[in-house]
Amino acid sequence: MNHPASLAALRQPLPEELLLALQNMLEDRCSTSLAMREHHGSDESSYDPMLPDAVVFAQTTEEVAAIMQLCNHYEVPVIPYGAGSSLEGHVLALRGGVTLDLSQMNNMVAVHAEDLTATVQAGVTRKQLNLEIKDTGLFFPIDPGADASLGGMAATRASGTNAVRYGTMRENVLALTVVTADGRIIKTGSRAKKSSAGYDLTRIFVGSEGTLGIITEVTVKLYPLPEAISAAVCTFPSTAAAVNTVIQTIQMGVPIARVEFLDENGVRAINAYDKMQLPEKSLLLFEFHGSEHSVQEQAEVVQDIAAGNGAGDFEWATRPEDRSRLWAARHNAYFALLQMRPGARSISTDCCVPISRLAECISETQLDCERNNIIYSIIGHVGDGNFHVLMMIDPHDPEDIAKAEGVNARMVARAIAMDGTCTGEHGVGLHKMDFLIQEHGENAIDMMRTLKHAFDPKNIMNPGKIVSWEKN
Amino acid sequence: MNHPASLAALRQPLPEELLLALQNMLEDRCSTSLAMREHHGSDESSYDPMLPDAVVFAQTTEEVAAIMQLCNHYEVPVIPYGAGSSLEGHVLALRGGVTLDLSQMNNMVAVHAEDLTATVQAGVTRKQLNLEIKDTGLFFPIDPGADASLGGMAATRASGTNAVRYGTMRENVLALTVVTADGRIIKTGSRAKKSSAGYDLTRIFVGSEGTLGIITEVTVKLYPLPEAISAAVCTFPSTAAAVNTVIQTIQMGVPIARVEFLDENGVRAINAYDKMQLPEKSLLLFEFHGSEHSVQEQAEVVQDIAAGNGAGDFEWATRPEDRSRLWAARHNAYFALLQMRPGARSISTDCCVPISRLAECISETQLDCERNNIIYSIIGHVGDGNFHVLMMIDPHDPEDIAKAEGVNARMVARAIAMDGTCTGEHGVGLHKMDFLIQEHGENAIDMMRTLKHAFDPKNIMNPGKIVSWEKN
Known part of the structure; x- marks a missing residue:
């Protein structure tokens, strides 16, 4: 699929001096190979790839700052890159430039189990984080499906299946380390659960998609593992019956942890791809978290609501391995559907x-x-x-x-x-x-453009995304 | 108490043409009386009053926009004013100018009970909002004590007693209508529960204390009234014992709705002021929300933790009037202490x-x-x-x-x-x-200053608050 090509005309060759300086600093962590550029010039969207001129791998915030200082000096675009799992063309190098891969920044910085917080480098993925904290009795719930990096998840304001109960990255990021367009390092927020201390820089960068600065460290909230978890599948005679069940569940204030809808097409694809035997009807997948009794209580309320909407029986997956299989199948829906x-x-x-x-x-x-x-x-x-x-x-x-x-x-x-x-x-x-x-109207978009101009005056941070540089 | 007086030197007389234009537009809703200016030139802080040159009352977003266009033209400071309950000198007119009182913007705009959202004009107070929605089975939990306006609460990123369970204004504002420094009207956000649609303008204005624009409408989340509520008072042998009880409760993930600490001095003042008979020791006030059974379950866990820290027995306040009396006393602590x-x-x-x-x-x-x-x-x-x-x-x-x-x-x-x-x-x-x-370091403060300069290039929005205009 073609992309808006207008920015390609602005593409400039990478200055030789810049490339030399990057190679000097990063050695084999600076590449101009076609394979590397191709890999970084596309995401999970259907856009044709659009390649950067070079790909660099940073390992520390200080390296990111040094790279940004160089690219700022030469006014060369920089595209931050996490796991490459974005879906809307976020990482395409519209004007060429340097893709800055953060996947080697995959160290845990600090786990404060006693405060329910963890600080990680931006390249740590959500699965890695949960593995690292598995002995603490805590978990990080945000789960967009892909094993995305925490930096990428913050940058796209990710959420996913657990957000209905635990919120999105908007609610779960406490603090960030960010490198600005001109290569300064800033810390936003603290580990306090709430703060009224000035402008909310954290939430300016959460969802900014690499267009305002580069997120290099992320501090997130953790949650105690629920005492009890149970999951269930339930079929419905129609889409409307399934969705109305969800609407009523939310309106009742049931603190459900996950509730996912799959239409017949999705179920069919998953059955074929994951060798599952789910009934090929509109489905809801539920997960309940809480004390033993609270999980049971929640499930009873939801079963009543579902029955009122003509649902079939709940099929329970209480064993962890059955639950994992169910959620893995849900997360594979994208790949399953491609096989159709x-x-x-x-x-x-x-x-x-x-x-x-x-x-x-x-x-x-x-x-x-x-x-x-x-x-x-x-x-x-x-x-x-x-x-x-x-x-x-x-x-x-x-x-x-x-x-x-x-x-x-x-x-x-x-x-x-x-x-x-x-x-x-x-x-x-x-x-x-x-x-x-x-959605927002011209005045609000102007405000966003004002923010972009203020934070990235040379338009080098992932240019051409979110808002156009000039008013159309 | 004196305030930093440096800005007073920048004070200019209010241009005659501006005053005439405001009087023309607003008639008796534009006042230069000393009493009115004195009332608006102070808050609940201990700073000496610092008076605006005029006070205007707006009734619509369009009026706010027209006022801002005028003040922008004449480069005159504008200080938005809600209930005047701020505590850190927020509303002091350091450079004079116009205080824009939003208390007459007290209409409900829309209640969408089926979506658990309400949209109100900025002058609606939290008590008014809860009164207006009392027949819906829903409530708005954020409670900073004072009967603050929703606009003011958004502008100061308020929270209060219920935030431990329901979050702060940061988490509970879905959308805003804002008038910019140059008098344009923008809408930030939507009524969707989550969004990745561009920069988070909503959270830029939440907590901006009137320094970036004027909030004229607020859309907030509502919550189903809990099936059961119970409150209890518990005494502790020491501050440490009380606070350790709270720490352990949070670490266990108990979804407690309120947990307030009062030291002996606070209890003594409240007893005198509110004619209460609370035991004059370190106290915790608890409130539990949920189903009948979940409230009981939470209370049992917390009672166990408290007992482990040497607490006395829980004294329960299950009748709504007893709970109200308890929380009213808590909220009066400020006034009670002044009597000491x-x-x-x-x-x-x-x-x-x-x-x-x-x-x-x-x-x-x-x-x-x-x-x-x-x-x-x-x-x-x-x-x-x-x-x-x-x-x-x-x-x-x-x-x-x-x-x-x-x-x-x-x-x-x-x-x-x-x-x-x-x-x-x-x-x-x-x-x-x-x-x-x-707290944030010079680089982050520079970033905040960059934001201020971008959104308020003439420095007319509540000047002299949050960050200084020039780097010191």
Whole structure:
């Protein structure tokens, strides 16, 4: 799929002196090989790759600062890169430049179990973090599916399956270390649970997608492992019945830990890919956290609500290995769906609406996909009013792309009209820049542009993402 | 108490044309009377009043925009004013100008009970909001004690007694309507529970204390009223025993709704002021929310922890009127303490530390107050690691002030050394500007200054608060 090419015209060759300086500093951690550049010039979106001129690997905040000072001096774009799992074209090197890979910054900085906090370098992934703290009785709940890096998760304001109970990266990042566009190191926030001490720099960088600075360390909240966890699958006669069950559960204030919707298409794909035998109907996957009694109490309330919506029986997965299998299958949905159409790529989009409008928003989007004969699935973190549409398209067929983009545009317009948002958790990247204006209006976008100009006056931080440099 | 007077030298008389234009637009809602200016030129801090040149009352966002356009044209400072309950000198008119009172913007804009959201004009107070939604089965939990306006609460990133369970304004504001320094109207956020759609403008304005723009509407999360609520008072042999009970409760992950610490001085003052018969020892006030069974379960866990720390028995207040009386007494602590020293004003300060350091931070601060012979009390939202020191001082006695400010400075230094923050919920205002640098470092403060310059290029939005305009 093509990308907005306007910035490619601004592409400048990498200054020889800069490359030499980077090679001098980083030795074999500075590469210009085609393979390395290709790997870093694409993400999980369906965009064609767009390569940086060089890829560098930093190991410390001080190295990141030194790299930024050099690139600032030469006014060369820098694209921070975590696990490469973003979905909206976030890491494409639209104007070339240097991709700064943070995956080698994968050290734990500090675990303060007694305070329920951990500080990690940006390249630590969520699975690594949970492994490192497994003896503390604590866990880090945010789970976007991919084994993303904490830096990347902060930069895209990630969330995922557990957010309905534990919140998103917006609520769970306490502090950051950030390198600014001109190579200064700043610390935002502290390990205090709350603070009124000045402007919320932390939340300016959370969700900024590498366009304002580079996140090099992240301090997050941890949570005590629940005394009891149980998970269940439940089938519904229709999408509406499933989604209405979720709406009522949220309105009742049940502190459910996870509630995921899968449509029939998604279930079918997962069954084939993961050799599961889930009933091929609209499904909800539930997970309950709490004391033994509270888990039981929550489950009873939700079972009542589900029964009132014509649901089948709950099938329980109480053994940890069964739960893991279930959630692994859920997380593989993206790869499972790609198998439904050989050679396809996925246009994956998401939106989020106020909970009462969710059934309507999903149903209309399903109808739209079907009218357009798209191979698709709708799955989602429905407890938050957030869902995903995955559309399997031929990336070389403009008509196919246009159909899917039509569905996407109408879904976003629908979500915004319902007072929702054009993306609940994927971020803006390249793919949702136009929708951002639609959602926030020109004045708010001007404000965002003002922020970008102030924090990145040379427009070198992941340029061309979130907001255009100039007013269109 | 004197304030940093440097800005007073920059004070300019209000341009005649501006005053005429405001009078023309607002008629009797524009006042230059001394009484009105005096009322608006002070807050609950111990600073001497510093009066604006005029006070205007807006009733709509459009009026606020028109006022800002005028003041921007004449480059005259504007100080937004809610309920006047701030504590750190937030509303003092350091350079004169216009105080913009939003208390007449007290209409409900929309209640979406089915989505658990409400949108209100900025002047609606938290008590009014809860009254307006009392038939929905929902409530708005954030409770800073004073009946503050929602706009003011957003602007100071307020929290209070319920924050340990429900979060602060940072977590509970979904969207804002804001008027910018040059009089444009922007909408930040949506009613979606989460979003990755661009820079987090909402959280830039939450906590900005009127220095970046004027909040005119606030959309907040609401919560289902708990099925069961119970409250209890429990005495402890020492501060450490009480605080350690809280630390262990939080570390266990008990979803306690409120846990407030009162020292003996605070209890004594409340008993006198509110005619209560609380035992005059270190106290914790607890409140539990949940299902009948979950409340009981939480209470049992906490009672066990408390007993392990040598606590007395829990005295339960299960009737709503007893609970209300208890919390009213807690909220009156400030006024109760003022009675302990006739003619005194209070230097009220707060800080917040990682939970494991709380006992140490409180004990050392108590010792410091006692060494300095200050009439004081420490009370606080200890579940968040947040506590307040109220010191009764003679506002005309420089030595008295110096002693209290010494305690304050050492408490802040202590909190920062523990990786905490110089203010958990009071905000920066005038009083904590120097500490902000100590907490965040020069580079981060530069970043805040960059933001201020970008959003308020003429320095007319509540000038002289949070960060100084020029680098010192």
